Amino acid sequence: MTEPLRVAIAGLGTVGAGVIKLLDANGALIARRAGRKIEIVAVSARDRAKDRGVDITRFDWVDDTGGLARHERADVVVELIGGSDGPALTLARETLKQGRHFVTANKAMIAHHGLELARAAETTNAALKFEAAVAGGIPVIKGLREGAAANEIGRVYGVLNGTCNFILSKMESEGRDFGDVLAEAQALGYAEADPGFDIDGVDAAHKLAILASLAFGTRPAFDQVAITGIREVIAADIAEAASLGYRLRLVGVAEANGTGLFQRVHPHLVPLDHPLAHVAGSLNAVVAEGNFVGRLFFEGAGAGDGPTASAVVADLIDIARGEFGPAFAMPADALAAEAGADTGDRRGRAYLRFAVADKLGVLAEIAAAMRDAGVSIESLIQRGAMPDGSVIVAIVTHEGPERSVAAALDKLRGSPSLAGEPMWMPILG
Amino acid sequence: MTEPLRVAIAGLGTVGAGVIKLLDANGALIARRAGRKIEIVAVSARDRAKDRGVDITRFDWVDDTGGLARHERADVVVELIGGSDGPALTLARETLKQGRHFVTANKAMIAHHGLELARAAETTNAALKFEAAVAGGIPVIKGLREGAAANEIGRVYGVLNGTCNFILSKMESEGRDFGDVLAEAQALGYAEADPGFDIDGVDAAHKLAILASLAFGTRPAFDQVAITGIREVIAADIAEAASLGYRLRLVGVAEANGTGLFQRVHPHLVPLDHPLAHVAGSLNAVVAEGNFVGRLFFEGAGAGDGPTASAVVADLIDIARGEFGPAFAMPADALAAEAGADTGDRRGRAYLRFAVADKLGVLAEIAAAMRDAGVSIESLIQRGAMPDGSVIVAIVTHEGPERSVAAALDKLRGSPSLAGEPMWMPILG
Numbered sequence: 001m002t003e004p005l006r007v008a009i010a011g012l013g014t015v016g017a018g019v020i021k022l023l024d025a026n027g028a029l030i031a032r033r034a035g036r037k038i039e040i041v042a043v044s045a046r047d048r049a050k051d052r053g054v055d056i057t058r059f060d061w062v063d064d065t066g067g068l069a070r071h072e073r074a075d076v077v078v079e080l081i082g083g084s085d086g087p088a089l090t091l092a093r094e095t096l097k098q099g100r101h102f103v104t105a106n107k108a109m110i111a112h113h114g115l116e117l118a119r120a121a122e123t124t125n126a127a128l129k130f131e132a133a134v135a136g137g138i139p140v141i142k143g144l145r146e147g148a149a150a151n152e153i154g155r156v157y158g159v160l161n162g163t164c165n166f167i168l169s170k171m172e173s174e175g176r177d178f179g180d181v182l183a184e185a186q187a188l189g190y191a192e193a194d195p196g197f198d199i200d201g202v203d204a205a206h207k208l209a210i211l212a213s214l215a216f217g218t219r220p221a222f223d224q225v226a227i228t229g230i231r232e233v234i235a236a237d238i239a240e241a242a243s244l245g246y247r248l249r250l251v252g253v254a255e256a257n258g259t260g261l262f263q264r265v266h267p268h269l270v271p272l273d274h275p276l277a278h279v280a281g282s283l284n285a286v287v288a289e290g291n292f293v294g295r296l297f298f299e300g301a302g303a304g305d306g307p308t309a310s311a312v313v314a315d316l317i318d319i320a321r322g323e324f325g326p327a328f329a330m331p332a333d334a335l336a337a338e339a340g341a342d343t344g345d346r347r348g349r350a351y352l353r354f355a356v357a358d359k360l361g362v363l364a365e366i367a368a369a370m371r372d373a374g375v376s377i378e379s380l381i382q383r384g385a386m387p388d389g390s391v392i393v394a395i396v397t398h399e400g401p402e403r404s405v406a407a408a409l410d411k412l413r414g415s416p417s418l419a420g421e422p423m424w425m426p427i428l429g
Numbered sequence: 430m431t432e433p434l435r436v437a438i439a440g441l442g443t444v445g446a447g448v449i450k451l452l453d454a455n456g457a458l459i460a461r462r463a464g465r466k467i468e469i470v471a472v473s474a475r476d477r478a479k480d481r482g483v484d485i486t487r488f489d490w491v492d493d494t495g496g497l498a499r500h501e502r503a504d505v506v507v508e509l510i511g512g513s514d515g516p517a518l519t520l521a522r523e524t525l526k527q528g529r530h531f532v533t534a535n536k537a538m539i540a541h542h543g544l545e546l547a548r549a550a551e552t553t554n555a556a557l558k559f560e561a562a563v564a565g566g567i568p569v570i571k572g573l574r575e576g577a578a579a580n581e582i583g584r585v586y587g588v589l590n591g592t593c594n595f596i597l598s599k600m601e602s603e604g605r606d607f608g609d610v611l612a613e614a615q616a617l618g619y620a621e622a623d624p625g626f627d628i629d630g631v632d633a634a635h636k637l638a639i640l641a642s643l644a645f646g647t648r649p650a651f652d653q654v655a656i657t658g659i660r661e662v663i664a665a666d667i668a669e670a671a672s673l674g675y676r677l678r679l680v681g682v683a684e685a686n687g688t689g690l691f692q693r694v695h696p697h698l699v700p701l702d703h704p705l706a707h708v709a710g711s712l713n714a715v716v717a718e719g720n721f722v723g724r725l726f727f728e729g730a731g732a733g734d735g736p737t738a739s740a741v742v743a744d745l746i747d748i749a750r751g752e753f754g755p756a757f758a759m760p761a762d763a764l765a766a767e768a769g770a771d772t773g774d775r776r777g778r779a780y781l782r783f784a785v786a787d788k789l790g791v792l793a794e795i796a797a798a799m800r801d802a803g804v805s806i807e808s809l810i811q812r813g814a815m816p817d818g819s820v821i822v823a824i825v826t827h828e829g830p831e832r833s834v835a836a837a838l839d840k841l842r843g844s845p846s847l848a849g850e851p852m853w854m855p856i857l858g
Contacts, residue, residue, distance in 0.1 A: 018721070022579055022721050025581075025720065025721075026579060026580065026581055026720070026721070029581055029646065030578070030579060032646060032759045032763050033578050033646070033758050033759050034578070035754070035755070035759070035760070131576075137719075137721070137722035137723065137725065138576075138725060139571075139572055139575070139576025139577065139725075142568075142571060142572075142575060142576050143568055143571075143572070143576070146568070146571060146743060146746065146747060146752070147560075147567075147568025147571050147572070147743055148568065148739070148743070149459070149462050149463070149742075149743055149746045150451055150455060150459060150738070150739045150740075150741075150742035150743050150745075150746060151455065151739055152454075152455055152458055217458065217461060217462070273709075275704075275707065275728060278704065278707055280702075290566075290739060291454065291455070291735075292447070292451050292454075292455070292566070292735040292736065292738055292739040292742075293566035293729065293730065293735065293736045293739035293740075294566065294729065294730045294733075294735065294736055295729060295730075296566065296567060296568075296727075296728070296729040297726075297727070297728040297729060298725075298726070298727055299704060299725070299726040299727075299728075300722065300723065300724060300725040300726060301722065301723045301724075304723075306720075306721040306722065306723065307721065307722045307723055309579070309721055310577070310579045310580055310719060310721040310722035311579075311722075312579075313578075313579030313721075314575060314576055314577070314578055314579050316579075317575065317578045317579060318575060318752075321754045322754075323575070323747075323752040323753065323754060324752065325464070325750045325751075325752055326464070329462050330461045330462050330464070331464070334461050
């Protein structure tokens with residue numbers, strides 16, 4: 001057996017402690033699999049004395065996190081600090097510059113600076129790996145980078161945020177409204193006190209930008225992701241979707257269709273016969289559609305210390321085995337700088353929901369707006385009264401360009417007949 | 430860009446032709462991803478003149494398949510002949526002996542001779558890769574070997590045979606009996622004229638033996654797989670299962686629980702809230718349960734020329750990138766020779782079905798046999814009459830040792846009250 005792979009860990013939150021626990025529990029097995037021991041030599045975090053449930057006195061303590069990049073015994077630095085910039089980015093740059101390998105769970109940093117870091121890694125022949133950055137324990141980076149590498153990928157999409165899926169699943173099973181379930185999720189620790197990154201779709205968008213790059217051979221383009229979270233979803237949307245044979249999921253979708261790179265995070269209606277409809281609770285799932293392999297579906301725990309540690313250590317095992325190459329499946333300079341696609345050209349079916357005043361002529365106004373914009377209606381349900389006395393009108397359109405639907409909504413927006421903003425959701429096709 | 434990776438293909442059936450088509454269609458993209466071109470240089474098959482929908486005159490034709498192992502321009506030999514022994518095995522041995530890489534879709538050969546071939550590959554530092562041997566296009570070998578490598582895997586299981594799942598799905602959706610659906614599947618080309626390998630569970634068992642080795646670090650032990658196929662499943666089993674909230678699937682299950690290696694292919698009742706219950710038609714799916722990552726679920730096309738070619742070429746890309754190591758995740762000599770587990774010790778719930786004569790006292794006889802063997806009954810349904818006038822008694826047991834159920838069935842077997850062999854199926858827990 002060769003020399004151990006020596007690891008320095010920056011950041012000892014639940015994931016950092018999880019990595020230590022994992023290597024303690026499975027170290028012997030991992031040494032058999034990796035052909036060498038994986039050994040933590042140094043750690044750095046804000047608070048040395050904090051009780052993390054693991055003994056860290058065995059490791060060198062480094063006060064200045066940035067110093068890990070130059071720790072003389074470390075072959076790899078594992079970054080679990082978080083944040084797209086700041087100390088995490090400084091550490092990444094410095095580690096790769098030193099020719100040391102770099103493993104991270106930091107989706108924001110990779111989405112924003114992945115291209116720069118991939119170049120830096122290539123310059124010094126270091127590994128840059130981030131399996132834990134997308135969909136937690138599910139090996140979907142590997143699935144795209146290697147497993148599906150023989151395919152032209154037409155579309156990659158998935159349920160990428162466990163907090164949102166937990167909230168939507170609970171709204172669905174208990175018929176409750178968003179704000180109510182969010183408050184409970186926060187109380188239970190399933191949602192952050194400041195939940196915006198999750199529920200507004202930013203976290204899912206970071207992950208989607210990374211998946212898109214791997215799938216299509218394009219540069220990570222987080223700024224091109226159109227993002228809508230789940231704040232505006234109401235219980236009635238989920239009930240109407242269910243009555244039509246759909247479940248509501250926050251889905252990130254990326255497509256490269258020749259006219260540009262399309263990336264969108266948005267609540268979708270998912271047909272019951274699609275596997276994403278069955279992704280329950282806080283699970284994550286990713287689908288990749290390849291021109292030879294067809295549809296691949298990966299599901300598992302998208303967060304949590306155990307699953308995330310599993311992905312981090314999988315990266316370490318790859319490095320220990322010497323089985324690594326360009327971070328985004330091809331050299332950074334081979335990644336295409338693709339422009340964003342015009343979403344108006346997209347064709348699909350959509351769900352529209354209006355909260356309207358209960359008065360004469362409202363339905364005619366909506367129907368006329370649809371007709372004038374050329375939106376063909378497949379089904380329309382007017383139902384019940386909301387707590388505020390307004391009425392719900394839910395529409396499913398036939399397939400057509402998104403541009404037409406947007407025009408109809410523009411026409412209606414601001415009408416005194418509407419009790420609030422109309423809701424538009426694509427139906428996953 | 431470095432030299433191309435030069436490939437020789439043995440066997441030009443649908444999969445062999447699929448590999449050629451894939452490299453023709455996606456070659457430029459693959460070269461970007463792999464960092465070098467993947468180039469077919471030689472082929473060998475039974476019939477040179479056969480129309481395969483691809484031009485093979487560009488490649489060296491080798492009459493003697495075994496000669497590919499010594500083809501001077503080939504870096505890799507891809508074996509798509511099939512058969513656990515014979516020319517495929519000879520080719521594998523000779524190729525690896527020459528220090529050339531070897532890629533195969535041959536589950537039977539890897540299940541039977543994987544250990545020997547892994548040793549041979551290590552001796553010459555050649556790659557031995559077989560992603561296509563299990564679950565077609567789904568990167569599940571990679572998922573276990575690398576993606577989940579940080580975990581102690583407690584159990585690996587899945588729907589591993591698309592023909593069986595197609596038949597069971599169709600029996601379910603159309604309420605038809607086995608023989609009837611099999612005949613249709615054969616007419617449509619979904620089942621072989623000689624379907625035994627598929628429907629008797631042998632094909633699934635080959636795949637399971639490979640998965641178990643990767644998951645547990647044990648030697649492939651096909652001979653230890655307990656195999657029961659789907660011939661004895663009747664429409665009434667599927668209907669009773671459905672009424673109880675289950676779907677019927679042929680599931681291969683492997684567990685390493687400290688008392689030995691448990692491997693079984695058997696029809697199972699799968700609860701509707703388990704993702705395997707939603708694996709429809711000819712799809713395959715694999716679940717791995719790791720001690721840190723939790724439950725990972727992979728689904729996709731388990732057969733067909735496109736998906737299988739996708740897996741074969743994924744292996745070639747790994748080789749082109751230099752990202753390969755021991756075939757079974759660890760050196761062959763590190764794989765444990767684990768004895769088979771005693772299945773009688775297993776605890777679980779089970780479904781039992783009896784076709785009984787419609788006469789006084791039969792139910793009492795069955796109930797007494799259960800009581801005497803200590804089998805506790807959770808539910809019992811006696812229903813309707815079969816075409817032959819017999820009556821169906823379906824039982825779900827409480828959790829208990831399999832030994833007790835076996836004793837009860839032994840007692841009943843041969844009783845003049847029974848119209849046929851009792852059916853026993855575990856309930857996936």
